[in-house]
Amino acid sequence: MTGLLVVTAVPAEAEAIQAGLTDPTVAVVPVGVGPAVAGAAAARLLALAEGAGRPYRGVVSAGVAGGFRGRVPVGGTVLGTRAVAADLGAESPDGFIPLDDLGMPAELLGGGTSIAVDPTLLATLRAALPDATVGPVLTVNTVTGTAASTEALSRRHPDAVAEAMEGYGVAVAAAHAGVPFAELRTVSNPIGPRDRDAWRMREALVALTAAASALR
Numbered sequence: 575m576t577g578l579l580v581v582t583a584v585p586a587e588a589e590a591i592q593a594g595l596t597d598p599t600v601a602v603v604p605v606g607v608g609p610a611v612a613g614a615a616a617a618r619l620l621a622l623a624e625g626a627g628r629p630y631r632g633v634v635s636a637g638v639a640g641g642f643r644g645r646v647p648v649g650g651t652v653l654g655t656r657a658v659a660a661d662l663g664a665e666s667p668d669g670f671i672p673l674d675d676l677g678m679p680a681e682l683l684g685g686g687t688s689i690a691v692d693p694t695l696l697a698t699l700r701a702a703l704p705d706a707t708v709g710p711v712l713t714v715n716t717v718t719g720t721a722a723s724t725e726a727l728s729r730r731h732p733d734a735v736a737e738a739m740e741g742y743g744v745a746v747a748a749a750h751a752g753v754p755f756a757e758l759r760t761v762s763n764p765i766g767p768r769d770r771d772a773w774r775m776r777e778a779l780v781a782l783t784a785a786a787s788a789l790r
């Protein structure tokens with residue numbers, strides 16, 4: 575059994591985590607932006623490790639995220655309880671319909687559009703990061719950038735704390751491989767009308783380095 579696999583979207587996130595790691599068995603790999611590429615890459619890494627007889631004991635989707643105002647501050651740390659595919663479904667004049675509600679056979683939905691993180695992995699991370707905000711993390715294909723879509727997303731997911739673009743893809747890969755999954759994020763920007771000046775990437779990367787010692 576090897577250590578944890580931590581997948582990030584971009585190298586800057588991987589480097590920030592690497593800088594704060596205390597456990598040498600943790601592997602950190604940048605795999606790309608978005609749920610499709612992150613899920614495909616994570617699935618391959620998990621399968622290669624399993625095939626080599628050294629399966630990872632868990633996989634963590636980590637990196638920066640947008641935070642829902644009033645739920646988590648910019649610079650704050652988030653631990654996901656569920657990875658939610660927030661835009662996987664259909665639009666209708668009456669609003670968004672999640673894929674689970676569209677009558678798909680259950681076996682074609684993998685873990686559904688909301689996948690719970692592993693409780694043991696989450697408990698370990700919570701113990702090491704007691705100040706982290708804990709709650710569902712949405713996975714989106716498009717960064718939310720208008721007041722209307724922020725309001726709609728917030729109404730549909732009143733308990734969600736953050737949105738990012740990879741968690742659900744990695745969670746599906748983990749579920750297929752039978753490997754525990756978790757999500758660790760630090761907040762680079764508030765979710766809302768697009769305002770690049772409000773992004774605090776450096777602050778979020780520093781927070782990622784500080785949180786990295788929890789990955790063990």
Ligand SMILES: O=C(O)c1cccc(C(=O)CC[C@H]2O[C@@H](n3cnc4c(=O)[nH]cnc43)[C@H](O)[C@@H]2O)c1
Pocket residue numbers: 583584606607608637638639640641714716717718737738739740762763764765770
């Ligand atoms: O809009 C831009 O100009 C822009 C410039 C650089 C990067 C981006 C991104 O969209 C980065 C997405 C990347 O970071 C995560 N992330 C961070 N904040 C959010 C968010 O509010 N909503 C969704 N994803 C976010 C995400 O996981 C990606 O890996 C944009």
